[in-house]
Amino acid sequence: MHFHLFFCAGHLTPRSDVYSYGVVLLELLTGRKSLDKSRPAREQNLTDWALPLLKEKKKLLNIIDPRLEGDYPIKGVNKAAMLAYHCLNRNPKARPLMRDIVDSLEPLQVSTEVSTEKTMPTVIIEVPNAELKRKEDA
Numbered sequence: 001m002h003f004h005l006f007f008c009a010g011h012l013t014p015r016s017d018v019y020s021y022g023v024v025l026l027e028l029l030t031g032r033k034s035l036d037k038s039r040p041a042r043e044q045n046l047t048d049w050a051l052p053l054l055k056e057k058k059k060l061l062n063i064i065d066p067r068l069e070g071d072y073p074i075k076g077v078n079k080a081a082m083l084a085y086h087c088l089n090r091n092p093k094a095r096p097l098m099r100d101i102v103d104s105l106e107p108l109q110v111s112t113e114v115s116t117e118k119t120m121p122t123v124i125i126e127v128p129n130a131e132l133k134r135k136e137d138a
Contacts, residue, residue: 013092014097014098015092015093015095016092017098018087018092018095018096018097018098018101019087019088019092019095021087021098021101022047022083022084022085022086022087022088022095023046023047023088025080025083025084025087026046026047026050026054026084026088027046028065028080029050029063029064029065029077029080029081029084030046030050030063030064030065031064031065031066031067031068032046032065033046034046034047047088050063051085051088054081054082054084054085055081055082055085057078060077060078060081061074061077064077076108079104079108080105080108083096083101083104083105087101
């Protein structure tokens with residue numbers, strides 16, 4: 001059952017929120033819209049097209065947003081893809097809970113922060129105490 005069916009039927013639940021999150025995660029990974037009528041018929045519905053490819057690591061890299069130009073951690077992409085795959089499970093009861101999703105994503109965020117810290121220099125500017133005192137007195 002796709003998100004629009006949940007919405008139209010009025011069955012929005014925490015599990016349908018998880019499905020929606022899976023769609024958003026898939027949009028982020030692929031750089032595509034969830035529904036794109038300008039694409040070939042079999043690629044118009046993002047979840048129908050991408051879901052079977054998420055579990056195959058070799059095919060997965062072919063659907064990642066080409067604008068990233070390969071500049072991403074492959075392990076992180078694989079983990080995010082598997083998370084999207086589980087969020088998009090057709091059986092709502094088999095989908096992860098939001099707290100489990102957060103637990104899965106937090107390590108990916110930490111690894112991103114660490115790699116950013118390594119590439120960005122830290123600049124420390126020392127201000128003489130006399131100059132600080134003048135600013136405090138002003």
